[in-house]
Amino acid sequence: MQHKIVQKTDPILRKRAEEVLPDQIKSRKIKDIIHKMSASLRASSNGIGLAAPQIGIPLAIFIVSEEAIVVKKESDIIYNEDEKEKRRKRWKHFVFINPRLIKSSRKKELMPEGCLSVDGIFGQVRRAKQVTVEALDENSRMLRVGASGLFAQVLQHETDHLNGVLFIDKAENLEKLPNE
Numbered sequence: 001m002q003h004k005i006v007q008k009t010d011p012i013l014r015k016r017a018e019e020v021l022p023d024q025i026k027s028r029k030i031k032d033i034i035h036k037m038s039a040s041l042r043a044s045s046n047g048i049g050l051a052a053p054q055i056g057i058p059l060a061i062f063i064v065s066e067e068a069i070v071v072k073k074e075s076d077i078i079y080n081e082d083e084k085e086k087r088r089k090r091w092k093h094f095v096f097i098n099p100r101l102i103k104s105s106r107k108k109e110l111m112p113e114g115c116l117s118v119d120g121i122f123g124q125v126r127r128a129k130q131v132t133v134e135a136l137d138e139n140s141r142m143l144r145v146g147a148s149g150l151f152a153q154v155l156q157h158e159t160d161h162l163n164g165v166l167f168i169d170k171a172e173n174l175e176k177l178p179n180e
């Protein structure tokens with residue numbers, strides 16, 4: 001069963017997420033939370049990252065789809081909806097627990113951005129082109145990830161969620177998509 005994604009007026013999105021205790025990382029409880037997050041991300045139509053507060057859980061965990069890392073040369077337009085859906089189901093999700101943004105490049109770029117918790121609104125956010133994040137994975141192993149481009153953008157967006165920040169706080173040129 002899929003978890004509902006919390007929307008922007010919910011106060012949980014404005015709280016600083018709590019660190020997961022090291023001896024809890026491999027617990028049933030945390031495994032279940034990660035499982036729910038994955039299911040919710042897969043069920044979304046276009047999300048590539050999700051933070052635990054977005055499913056109502058105030059813990060410092062986020063996941064990022066492998067899709068953010070794969071360089072897509074082919075445009076999505078060449079896939080029909082069924083094929084897109086199948087591709088979404090195959091993407092792996094990387095888990096970041098108690099993440100820390102330890103380095104950000106001085107070079108920034110304005111990137112188009114949206115959020116599953118801010119339905120129908122898009123804008124552009126100035127993001128560091130490269131970042132390094134340290135975190136623990138779901139097996140409690142230390143990860144140190146250097147990222148650029150879309151992956152770097154997602155890491156910054158999800159880290160913001162764990163600090164109670166939404167992209168609309170920083171975005172320029174916010175646009176509302178007309179209701180379908």
Ligand code: ZN
Nearest residue numbers: 114115116117
């Ligand atoms: Zn978001």
